[in-house]
Amino acid sequence: MDPTHDPRLLDRPQSASDQFTRDELDSASRNHAFYLELLALETTPIGAHYVVLHFDIPLVDASTWRLEIGGLVARPLTLTLEDVRQRPRVEAPVTLECAGNGRALMTPRPVTMPWFVEGVSTARWTGVSLRDLLIEAGVDTVGGRQVVFGARDRGITKGIDHHYQRALPLDQALLPDVVLAYEMEHRPLPPQHGFPLRLVVPGWYGMASVKWLDRVTVIDREFEGYQQKYVYRDTQCAEDLGRPVTRMNVRSLFRPPGLPDGDSRKRYAPPGRYEIVGKAWSGVAPVTGVEFSADGGRTWRETQLFPPAAPHAWQTWTATWEATPGTHVLCSRATDAGGNTQPLTAVWNLQGMGNNSVYRLEVTVADRLSR
Amino acid sequence: MDPTHDPRLLDRPQSASDQFTRDELDSASRNHAFYLELLALETTPIGAHYVVLHFDIPLVDASTWRLEIGGLVARPLTLTLEDVRQRPRVEAPVTLECAGNGRALMTPRPVTMPWFVEGVSTARWTGVSLRDLLIEAGVDTVGGRQVVFGARDRGITKGIDHHYQRALPLDQALLPDVVLAYEMEHRPLPPQHGFPLRLVVPGWYGMASVKWLDRVTVIDREFEGYQQKYVYRDTQCAEDLGRPVTRMNVRSLFRPPGLPDGDSRKRYAPPGRYEIVGKAWSGVAPVTGVEFSADGGRTWRETQLFPPAAPHAWQTWTATWEATPGTHVLCSRATDAGGNTQPLTAVWNLQGMGNNSVYRLEVTVADRLSR
Numbered sequence: 001m002d003p004t005h006d007p008r009l010l011d012r013p014q015s016a017s018d019q020f021t022r023d024e025l026d027s028a029s030r031n032h033a034f035y036l037e038l039l040a041l042e043t044t045p046i047g048a049h050y051v052v053l054h055f056d057i058p059l060v061d062a063s064t065w066r067l068e069i070g071g072l073v074a075r076p077l078t079l080t081l082e083d084v085r086q087r088p089r090v091e092a093p094v095t096l097e098c099a100g101n102g103r104a105l106m107t108p109r110p111v112t113m114p115w116f117v118e119g120v121s122t123a124r125w126t127g128v129s130l131r132d133l134l135i136e137a138g139v140d141t142v143g144g145r146q147v148v149f150g151a152r153d154r155g156i157t158k159g160i161d162h163h164y165q166r167a168l169p170l171d172q173a174l175l176p177d178v179v180l181a182y183e184m185e186h187r188p189l190p191p192q193h194g195f196p197l198r199l200v201v202p203g204w205y206g207m208a209s210v211k212w213l214d215r216v217t218v219i220d221r222e223f224e225g226y227q228q229k230y231v232y233r234d235t236q237c238a239e240d241l242g243r244p245v246t247r248m249n250v251r252s253l254f255r256p257p258g259l260p261d262g263d264s265r266k267r268y269a270p271p272g273r274y275e276i277v278g279k280a281w282s283g284v285a286p287v288t289g290v291e292f293s294a295d296g297g298r299t300w301r302e303t304q305l306f307p308p309a310a311p312h313a314w315q316t317w318t319a320t321w322e323a324t325p326g327t328h329v330l331c332s333r334a335t336d337a338g339g340n341t342q343p344l345t346a347v348w349n350l351q352g353m354g355n356n357s358v359y360r361l362e363v364t365v366a367d368r369l370s371r
Numbered sequence: 372m373d374p375t376h377d378p379r380l381l382d383r384p385q386s387a388s389d390q391f392t393r394d395e396l397d398s399a400s401r402n403h404a405f406y407l408e409l410l411a412l413e414t415t416p417i418g419a420h421y422v423v424l425h426f427d428i429p430l431v432d433a434s435t436w437r438l439e440i441g442g443l444v445a446r447p448l449t450l451t452l453e454d455v456r457q458r459p460r461v462e463a464p465v466t467l468e469c470a471g472n473g474r475a476l477m478t479p480r481p482v483t484m485p486w487f488v489e490g491v492s493t494a495r496w497t498g499v500s501l502r503d504l505l506i507e508a509g510v511d512t513v514g515g516r517q518v519v520f521g522a523r524d525r526g527i528t529k530g531i532d533h534h535y536q537r538a539l540p541l542d543q544a545l546l547p548d549v550v551l552a553y554e555m556e557h558r559p560l561p562p563q564h565g566f567p568l569r570l571v572v573p574g575w576y577g578m579a580s581v582k583w584l585d586r587v588t589v590i591d592r593e594f595e596g597y598q599q600k601y602v603y604r605d606t607q608c609a610e611d612l613g614r615p616v617t618r619m620n621v622r623s624l625f626r627p628p629g630l631p632d633g634d635s636r637k638r639y640a641p642p643g644r645y646e647i648v649g650k651a652w653s654g655v656a657p658v659t660g661v662e663f664s665a666d667g668g669r670t671w672r673e674t675q676l677f678p679p680a681a682p683h684a685w686q687t688w689t690a691t692w693e694a695t696p697g698t699h700v701l702c703s704r705a706t707d708a709g710g711n712t713q714p715l716t717a718v719w720n721l722q723g724m725g726n727n728s729v730y731r732l733e734v735t736v737a738d739r740l741s742r
Contacts, residue, residue: 019390025475026636028396029404029489032418037427038562045561046419047403048428054633056408057419104396113635118400157633161740187558190416191409228562262425263483265397369532 009158009237010231012351032192033118039255040277042294042309042316043093044121044341045148046185052098052113054164054227055155058212060264062196071148071217074138081182081196084128090179091126092202093313095281099205099232099245099356102346102355110352114310117253117359118151122314125200127181130216131174139170139218147173148223149199150215160226166210167223168201177202177312180213202312203247203283205354207232234353242349247283251342252290252334254278256361257321259369267361270369274321278332279314280305285338292319296329297344297358303332323365330361378530378609380490380601384720395485402469403563404489410626411648413680413687414464415492417556422563423469425485425535425598426526429583438551442588443589445509451510452553452567455499461495461550463573466652470576470603470616473726482724488624488730489654490525494685496571498552501587502545510541510589518544519594520570521586531597537581538594539572548573548683552586561612574618574654576725578603582593606653607726613720620727623661623705625649627732628692630740638732641740645692649703650685651676656709661692667700668715668729674703681730694736701732 015021022027032051038044062081069077101119103110134147146167154163172178179200182189189195194211201208207227223229228244235242255277259268280287291300303319321330334340346357372609383603386392391399409415433452440448472727473488474481487504505518517538525534543549550571554558559565565582578598594600599615606613624650629640651658662671674690717728 001440017390019388019392020396021634023390023392025396025399025485026487028399030406030488032403033400035424035428035563037430042431047420047422047561048563049418051418053406055631056627057406059408059411114396116397116400155631155633156639161630190418192406192416192419249432256427257533260426260526260528264394268527 002241005241009226010233010235010350011238011239012110012112015111016108020114021111024111027113031113032077032331033197034121036118036253037255038296039279042122042313043185044123044134046187046190049121049123049193050098050119051205053192057151057154057191059191060196060212065089065196065214067197067214067216069133069137069216069272071219072140072312074140077133077137084180084197085182087128087132087173089126090129091124092121092177092179093310094200094202095120095122095312096206097248097251099207102357103189103352104351105217105349105357106346106355107126110350111118112352120253123184124186125179125181126181126183126186127197127200129176130178130180130199133180134174141170143220143284144170144218144265145221146219146223148217148219149213150217151210151212152212157226158232162226164210164227165225166208167225167228168208172219187291194212205232205245205283206260207245229270230349232353233351234349235351236349238350245353248281249354250284250287250334250336250340251356252278252280252317252332253359254332255331258363267363268369269323269363269365270371271323271325271365272366272371274323276319276321276330280317280334281314282336285336287315287334288337290317290332290334292329293331294321296360301331323363325365325367327362327364331358373612376612378733380597381604381606381612381721382609383481383483386482386498387479391485392482395482398484402484405492407489407624408626410624410650413493413684414556415494417558417561420492420564421490421623422467423474423577424563426524428562430485430562431523431567431583436567436583436585438568438587440504440508440587442590443515444589445511448504450507455551455568456553458499458503461500463548463550464493464495465571465573466491466493466683466685467577467580467659468619468622470578470724474723475729476728477717477719477723477726481721483723491624494555495557496550496552497554497557498550498568498571500547501551502547502551504551505545512541514591515541515589517541517590517594519588519590520581521588522581523583523585528597533597536596536599537579538599539579541589576616576619578616602722602723603724604661605720606722607720609721613667616724619652621653621658621705621711621725622650622656623649623688623708623713624730625701625703629734638734639740640694640734640736641742642694642696642738643734643742645694647690647701648694649650649688651688651705652685653705653707653711655711656707658686658705659708661688661703661705664702665692665699665722667731668702671704681715690706694734696736696738698733698735701734702729704729
């Protein structure tokens with residue numbers, strides 16, 4: 001065990017209760033969920049994109065804000081927002097997912113932001129290539145090992161007063177598709193999505209895509225900030241740091257058919273034929289297939305999988321469901337080119353990270369409903 | 372008692388637990404909260420505006436969508452979105468608040484969407500005057516009594532399969548500031564805010580501002596739809612329909628000073644002088660004053676109150692707080708020209724409507740924190 005490792009900083013309380021604490025509810029009210037009925041859309045409208053906020057949203061004055069690029073670089077840069085915007089524009093739709101998405105489906109449940117499955121979205125991001133800026137600054141690719149991204153948001157966790165900071169390995173930071181984005185869906189970033197500038201790291205869980213970015217620092221060692229060393233870890237116990245969470249596991253979701261009950265969100269549908277529309281993604285390798293089940297996973301059949309709109313955007317899939325009276329459990333299961341398939345049940349870990357278990361939706365089909 | 376009144380449709384279960392049910396959490400994850408730290412802004416960015424969804428978000432095809440204006444009118448209208456947009460534009464910032472905002476602060480707590488205080492926002496809405504359209508259609512102002520607004524969203528509540536529908540008294544619908552809005556913050560409405568057209572009724576709680584509007588019908592009686600007759604009622608028991616909720620009660624909130632704890636959202640601040648910035652509003656009469664207390668409401672002092680940007684937008688107020696080490700409870704209390712003042716504690720009712728009790732925020736001031 002690392003002698004400088006403090007297990008208290010890694011730990012998360014666990015709950016077996018089917019009720020949720022005030023802190024969990026507060027987290028859910030700030031960390032806006034995506035709406036599954038919008039899975040029919042290729043990209044997610046602003047305001048429907050999921051949000052994760054560790055602390056308060058900083059309101060940044062763009063006229064005084066600067067981006068500092070320093071550390072192991074030959075020519076440190078200090079850029080205004082206009083400087084950033086004048087560089088060549090890159091744009092791409094990117095699927096982002098919170099590493100904790102699916103946490104509340106674990107048993108016991110790690111007590112922090114209680115995501116079920118709605119912590120995923122796809123937006124078009126516009127900005128500049130991080131790689132180009134690092135090369136312009138003369139990054140030391142021999143001595144440099146990691147790139148640290150510092151942000152404006154600040155708060156206290158486990159007694160530690162800190163700004164949010166995360167690092168990427170230098171080779172990952174130099175991949176050509178990593179973007180410093182100043183627009184989301186062709187508008188300046190809204191405050192809650194990181195105005196004026198944020199990182200977007202395609203393929204990785206969302207914690208890597210640092211918002212309210214103001215400092216990029218190349219260092220010659222592993223970054224040991226709190227959010228890197230103690231949070232976003234896949235571990236079985238607080239004594240073991242486990243593995244850092246990095247790329248998104250393969251996953252699929254679908255638009256719930258039928259009508260909701262306004263109180264319970266239970267689903268009801270008239271009998272008939274439904275086209276089930278879903279999305280699938282993986283940060284590890286391209287998605288190669290999605291299976292659909294209308295009997296709770298006893299039998300599966302292949303769905304029609306469409307190519308993605310861009311390399312890091314989710315892919316649409318469709319299946320036909322012949323709905324007959326009764327209660328049915330619909331499920332989908334995606335597989336990627338790395339041979340990874342969604343597990344049928346959640347695999348527990350201490351912080352509730354990376355749960356990509358099969359999405360299950362119960363629908364009651366009733367004759368009395370009209371279409 | 373009305374012989375056609377069914378108390379089961381009006382009832383809401385109550386909870387004295389400090390834990391929340393899965394249904395409450397699901398509601399909170401869909402009904403996005405406003406962020407109090409954005410109270411410094413005059414208007415709320417898209418995506419930070421609170422959202423209430425009774426059912427799924429309908430995805431409306433604007434090319435086939437039509438607005439039907441009918442009932443007691445001489446010249447029924449069927450309008451395309453382009454027809455609506457070609458009429459004279461009106462625009463105004465309007466503060467909207469959910470009638471259930473503050474519900475979770477009641478004891479016992481009505482079990483439905485568990486708002487604390489974040490169900491309020493202010494956006495600039497652009498559209499056409501409802502009054503002008505009703506006059507164009509030749510509204511029967513003698514025989515007409517109410518105007519029913521029908522929407523595309525559909526679901527099941529208490530076993531009733533229905534589209535969301537609400538009515539306004541005809542004289543209220545003919546007030547010149549009621550808008551049929553197709554833009555929010557100068558962009559087409561996002562799906563979750565009612566694309567392609569919604570009602571905005573200034574001064575009223577949000578349930579009146581029907582989203583995904585497609586039908587306006589003038590009727591000669593009181594509308595008895597489920598969302599009108601049984602929901603949004605201020606009542607003490609399910610046997611009595613009580614009063615319908617209409618205009619927003621006087622209320623004030625402020626931006627929490629200092630830093631949050633990332634898990635508990637408790638506030639911490641270094642000692643020193645703070646400018647507290649807040650907003651105040653009332654749907655009943657203009658706000659005439661806001662008081663601030665730094666000792667939990669034992670002593671109050673007047674704050675500086677600024678004029679609103681528009682008649683139906685919240686007003687900024689500011690106060691100075693000299694923060695000394697220790698734990699303090701900050702509060703604000705607004706009064707309107709109707710002589711209404713925020714109560715110190717919540718006034719319970721069965722459905723948890725219209726709670727405008729004083730906002731209380733505990734802040735721990737600690738020397739060890741830097742500014």
